[in-house]
Amino acid sequence: MPSPRYWREIPARYRLEAARCGGCGAILYPVRRICPACRGETFSPVKLSRRGKVITSTVIHAAPTEFQMEAPYAMAVVETPEGARLMVQVADCDLEEVVPGTEVTLEFRRIRKEGKGGILCYGHKAVPVR
Amino acid sequence: MAGIVGYGAFIPRNRIKTEEIARQWGKDPVAVRRGLLLEEKSVPGLDEDTITISVEAGRAALERAGIDPQRVGALYIGSESHPYAVKPSGTVVAEALGVGPEVHVADFEFACKAGTEAMFVALSLVESGRVEYALAIGADTSQGAPNDALEYSASAGGAAYLFGPRELLADVVETYSYTTDTPDFWRREGEFYPRHTGRFTGEPAYFRHVSTAARAILERAGLRPADFRYAVFHMPNGKFPLSVGAELGFTRQQLEPGWVVPTMGNTYSGSSPTGLAAALDVADPGDLVLITSFGSGAGSDAFVLRATELLLERRSRAPTVRSMLEGKRRYLTYGQYAKYREKILLNE
Numbered sequence: 001m002p003s004p005r006y007w008r009e010i011p012a013r014y015r016l017e018a019a020r021c022g023g024c025g026a027i028l029y030p031v032r033r034i035c036p037a038c039r040g041e042t043f044s045p046v047k048l049s050r051r052g053k054v055i056t057s058t059v060i061h062a063a064p065t066e067f068q069m070e071a072p073y074a075m076a077v078v079e080t081p082e083g084a085r086l087m088v089q090v091a092d093c094d095l096e097e098v099v100p101g102t103e104v105t106l107e108f109r110r111i112r113k114e115g116k117g118g119i120l121c122y123g124h125k126a127v128p129v130r
Numbered sequence: 131m132a133g134i135v136g137y138g139a140f141i142p143r144n145r146i147k148t149e150e151i152a153r154q155w156g157k158d159p160v161a162v163r164r165g166l167l168l169e170e171k172s173v174p175g176l177d178e179d180t181i182t183i184s185v186e187a188g189r190a191a192l193e194r195a196g197i198d199p200q201r202v203g204a205l206y207i208g209s210e211s212h213p214y215a216v217k218p219s220g221t222v223v224a225e226a227l228g229v230g231p232e233v234h235v236a237d238f239e240f241a242c243k244a245g246t247e248a249m250f251v252a253l254s255l256v257e258s259g260r261v262e263y264a265l266a267i268g269a270d271t272s273q274g275a276p277n278d279a280l281e282y283s284a285s286a287g288g289a290a291y292l293f294g295p296r297e298l299l300a301d302v303v304e305t306y307s308y309t310t311d312t313p314d315f316w317r318r319e320g321e322f323y324p325r326h327t328g329r330f331t332g333e334p335a336y337f338r339h340v341s342t343a344a345r346a347i348l349e350r351a352g353l354r355p356a357d358f359r360y361a362v363f364h365m366p367n368g369k370f371p372l373s374v375g376a377e378l379g380f381t382r383q384q385l386e387p388g389w390v391v392p393t394m395g396n397t398y399s400g401s402s403p404t405g406l407a408a409a410l411d412v413a414d415p416g417d418l419v420l421i422t423s424f425g426s427g428a429g430s431d432a433f434v435l436r437a438t439e440l441l442l443e444r445r446s447r448a449p450t451v452r453s454m455l456e457g458k459r460r461y462l463t464y465g466q467y468a469k470y471r472e473k474i475l476l477n478e
Contacts, residue, residue: 015225
């Protein structure tokens with residue numbers, strides 16, 4: 001991901017900033033200009049809780065080059081109490097414990113390095129609560 | 131009167147046992163454990179660094195303070211493992227915490243005392259009235275060369291202290307700093323691992339600076355060791371803080387709550403600040419706490435703190451240090467540890 005795009009996504013990636021649609025109340029994460037549910041264009045800011053539960057998950061064995069050191073690792077769709085759904089990597093876990101319904105917290109982690117000399121990209125990963 | 135309005139710590143969940151490292155290098159595990167008084171140490175995951183540890187510790191400090199992050203006017207991070215050589219860790223941490231952009235940010239470096247250095251400056255800015263709140267963080271993913279004595283202790287973690295003018299969890303009663311040019315431990319530009327001078331790191335470096343700073347702050351404050359409930363000294367291994375504490379006249383009961391090194395390791399800039407957080411986790415209102423850091427090169431910062439009534443109410447808002455040391459952990463083999471610490475050469 002080029003640096004300018006990463007930079008634009010900082011509010012969503014670092015602070016989990018989302019939006020609530022003024023028309024239908026849907027939670028949008030990341031924030032959009034037009035609500036995909038009702039095409040509304042007015043939104044109020046919402047900060048997502050740093051916790052949620054796993055809706056579905058999978059285990060990546062054949063990882064992209066820059067994630068090979070971490071394989072095998074779990075990816076999950078996590079729903080926060082506000083109703084937002086995030087696709088996140090799951091860290092500090094046994095792969096078998098990541099199943100639908102698993103309670104997780106969202107922790108600040110380094111997501112990737114842009115090669116050997118590029119920028120470091122940060123965001124959130126899920127960690128099962130035990 | 132300025133003081134601590136919030137504090138928090140973060141310790142990664144990976145651990146490696148002292149025995150596992152000793153076995154790798156053909157050392158006697160029992161002798162190493164007994165010599166250094168170390169059971170295990172924390173290890174950062176592939177996705178953890180000084181920035182991620184600082185964010186988690188900073189969030190805990192802000193939760194305990196219950197203030198709007200926008201009121202934080204200064205943010206300083208002390209570490210000797212800032213992920214970038216050029217680009218401050220504090221920029222990422224401030225954005226993640228919702229601090230700024232109207233904020234003064236800097237990264238500090240002074241071997242293992244960079245965290246208390248940040249605390250010293252943050253406190254002073256609040257005392258001067260220049261800023262309302264200032265956040266100081268000490269965090270590290272410490273480096274130790276393979277098959278060096280440091281490898282048994284160099285670990286990962288950190289603690290954050292938010293200083294403010296009111297609703298204090300702990301008053302700052304006194305501060306003191308002591309610095310000399312003592313070449314006991316260093317890392318030159320471009321070198322991967324730090325180097326040290328073996329036994330020279332003890333007597334003229336650690337013991338001289340820590341005991342001088344501790345004696346001086348007691349004299350300034352007009353206090354004796356027996357007046358304190360807890361005392362925390364920098365923890366390069368298990369032995370040094372117990373020795374210097376005993377030499378100064380502190381009992382094992384005063385030292386043990388903040389003596390987190392046997393199961394955490396030495397988190398360098400995070401070491402004594404995390405020990406202080408562990409002491410605040412159990413302190414009662416009115417208790418006096420002494421913290422004395424040590425940074426090679428060399429210097430010591432000392433603080434005398436007094437816990438307030440509010441501490442009891444606020445500390446349950448974030449996890450305690452002991453809950454992180456004794457909670458969910460994952461034990462690594464030396465091979466996994468070498469991979470996690472990126473000690474294995476790979477093709478590009």
